[in-house]
Amino acid sequence: MFKKTIxxxxxxxxxxxxxxxxxxxxxxxxxxxxxxxxxxxxxALQTTSTVYQADFNFLNANNEKxxxxxxxxxxxxxxxxxxxxxFGAKLIWAEIGDDDFSSLPLMAQIRYTFPPLxxxxxxxxxxxxxxxxPGALSFGDSEDYSEVRLSADIEMIDNxxxxxxxxxxxxxxxxxxxxxxxxGYYAGLKITY
Numbered sequence: 001m002f003k004k005t006i007x008x009x010x011x012x013x014x015x016x017x018x019x020x021x022x023x024x025x026x027x028x029x030x031x032x033x034x035x036x037x038x039x040x041x042x043x044a045l046q047t048t049s050t051v052y053q054a055d056f057n058f059l060n061a062n063n064e065k066x067x068x069x070x071x072x073x074x075x076x077x078x079x080x081x082x083x084x085x086x087f088g089a090k091l092i093w094a095e096i097g098d099d100d101f102s103s104l105p106l107m108a109q110i111r112y113t114f115p116p117l118x119x120x121x122x123x124x125x126x127x128x129x130x131x132x133x134p135g136a137l138s139f140g141d142s143e144d145y146s147e148v149r150l151s152a153d154i155e156m157i158d159n160x161x162x163x164x165x166x167x168x169x170x171x172x173x174x175x176x177x178x179x180x181x182x183x184g185y186y187a188g189l190k191i192t193y
Contacts, residue, residue, distance in 0.1 A: 025163070025188025032059040032186070050075045055090060059169075061182040066094040066169070072107055082113045090131060092145055094171055094181065101171050103145040105133035123155045127165075143172030153190065161190040 022035045034057040051074050059066040072088020086109040094101040109129040116123070133145040151165025169181040 021161075021190050021192035023161075023163070023188050023190030025165070025186040027184050027186045030059065030061040030182060030184065030186065032057060032188075034058075051086075053086070053088075055088075059182065061169075064094065064096050064181065066092065066181065068092050070107060072109065074109065074111075082115060084111045084113075085109065086111075092131075092133070096171065096173065096176065096181070099141070099173060099176070101142045101145075101173055102140060103133040103138040103142050103171075105131040105137060105145050105147070107131045124152070125154075126150075126152045138172070141174040143174060144170075145172070146170045159192045161192065163188055163190055 020036055020038045023033070025032050025034070034055075036056075037054040039052040053072055053074065055068070055070045055072065057066075057068045059068075068090050070088055070090025072086045072090075074084050074086030077083045077085060086107075088107045089104055090107050092101070092103050092105060107129065109127065111125055111127040113123060113125040127150070129147075129149040131145065131147040135143055138144055147167065147169045149165060149167045151163055153161040153163035155161050164185070164187045166185050168183050170179045171181045172179050
């Protein structure tokens with residue numbers, strides 16, 4: 001029931017804002033549902049060139065669950081065409097065995113969209129994202145959190161992207177000797193509005 005509620009919320013909330021999207025990615029052991037809500041077409045929020053985004057994800061990795069909800073701001077770099085950088089924070093809650101983990105890592109992201117190519121090749125982008133929370137931003141018995149993601153996407157059909165990437169997530173928790181939560185490659189589909 002909890003999974004259905006999360007997935008339904010993510011899918012329905014992605015419809016509310018333009019330039020928003022919802023995606024699903026998988027590999028042999030994991031499934032992740034993610035959504036981005038974007039402020040680009042909301043006049044009340046879009047008074048500058050800075051774009052505000054809300055980021056949600058639900059990851060089921062080997063029967064361990066991770067839920068994230070974050071806010072960040074991004075903007076294009078004037079000196080480098082096609083480069084967009086973003087900074088923010090994300091609340092993370094994870095269920096590891098019978099224990100709960102929570103932290104508030106700071107987040108940085110850089111995205112490069114290649115210029116239009118010849119021969120009608122669809123738009124291609126690459127993205128790198130890092131999250132880190134030391135003990136001061138981790139709660140309860142949580143010690144630290146780190147996450148690195150690298151991905152590339154191509155817009156095969158208008159508003160439909162195919163993407164692939166790599167993620168490495170570590171959670172530090174008192175009493176748990178291993179800190180690797182998930183590590184591996186994934187592929188998925190993303191629909192933008």
